[in-house]
Amino acid sequence: MKKVFYFFLLLLSQQAFSQSTADSLLNFIAANKSRSSIYLSQNDTVLAHVNENTLMPLASTVKIMVAVEFAKQAALNVIDQSSKVSLAELEKYYLPNTDGDAHPNWIAYEKKMGHIQGDSARLMDVARGMIMFSSNANTEYLMDLLGFDNVKNNIQLFGLKQHTAIYPIVASLFMYQNPKGKKEESILKGIKKLSDQEYSRYIFDMHNALKYSTLLKDKFRPQDLTMTMQKAWSDRLPASTTKEYVRICKVLNNRKFFDENTYGIISEVLETIMENPANQKWLKHAGMKGGSTAWVLTKAVYATTKEDTKLEMAYFFNNLTEDENQRLQKWMNSFELKVMSDAGFRKKITETLK
Numbered sequence: 385m386k387k388v389f390y391f392f393l394l395l396l397s398q399q400a401f402s403q404s405t406a407d408s409l410l411n412f413i414a415a416n417k418s419r420s421s422i423y424l425s426q427n428d429t430v431l432a433h434v435n436e437n438t439l440m441p442l443a444s445t446v447k448i449m450v451a452v453e454f455a456k457q458a459a460l461n462v463i464d465q466s467s468k469v470s471l472a473e474l475e476k477y478y479l480p481n482t483d484g485d486a487h488p489n490w491i492a493y494e495k496k497m498g499h500i501q502g503d504s505a506r507l508m509d510v511a512r513g514m515i516m517f518s519s520n521a522n523t524e525y526l527m528d529l530l531g532f533d534n535v536k537n538n539i540q541l542f543g544l545k546q547h548t549a550i551y552p553i554v555a556s557l558f559m560y561q562n563p564k565g566k567k568e569e570s571i572l573k574g575i576k577k578l579s580d581q582e583y584s585r586y587i588f589d590m591h592n593a594l595k596y597s598t599l600l601k602d603k604f605r606p607q608d609l610t611m612t613m614q615k616a617w618s619d620r621l622p623a624s625t626t627k628e629y630v631r632i633c634k635v636l637n638n639r640k641f642f643d644e645n646t647y648g649i650i651s652e653v654l655e656t657i658m659e660n661p662a663n664q665k666w667l668k669h670a671g672m673k674g675g676s677t678a679w680v681l682t683k684a685v686y687a688t689t690k691e692d693t694k695l696e697m698a699y700f701f702n703n704l705t706e707d708e709n710q711r712l713q714k715w716m717n718s719f720e721l722k723v724m725s726d727a728g729f730r731k732k733i734t735e736t737l738k
Contacts, residue, residue: 443675455649478521490517555591626698633686633696
């Protein structure tokens, strides 16, 4: 099976990347508007918008919603962010060869940092691993801990009008298994007939089965997930729009919606780019989360500069080729950096996409 992976990027410095790669991504949007969506805001003024109301699969960008719920509950001491979580407990939610080694890479990082004690990690580090490494296992453990309904209710809290149901991503892969040797077309036809409510119910059933037994996990067959199956899975991931995710970014950026404690925890989970001294020189705070499948690439970014310029941007792609996906990933960091640091480039985006 081809790996479906999720990723994170860090801004390095204002000189780290070339103008040409930032231009390349902008030119791709301009030339491929039917497969692209972007919404860019500066100090509450919209600078650019393309297909901003078009629903697109979010991939791991949806984890912002989990991070927010984590911060809310930790700030109220509903959960103890310093409590320990055993790696064995997280392992229940891990499905090998489906996340580009995000989960094992996170564990290796935590061990290198000396954060793993007694084969356990701090709950805060589990949440950070969900964002920094995009561990799906950490995400689904946290969704269980926080309550799926509580995570889902953030859709209403942010006032989002366009956002499909949030459900466990790992468990959803089991929908595309072929245990009885049925024809692929028959399986996909059956899945397509399911309403969103039925689809989610089946996924939650499998999520619970994974949690309480290894039987389902032991029977997982990566070879069943052909590219056709993966595309169907990708198309039905939780979806929203760039305009809605900029709405979320504004709440995270303006520091007015939640209390100070909640924003402090949001910073620790979502704003790890601020741990880079180079970013501290020109940013007050900034956060981001991205996601991808073989066809999808999404990102939501927000920042407030030392000059009090507030910027929020979400940009999504769908129906990409493998080559396009790889090229865009290489350009994203440069593009985001130019957007956040260069007023002239923001003007260029406005002119190019108007």
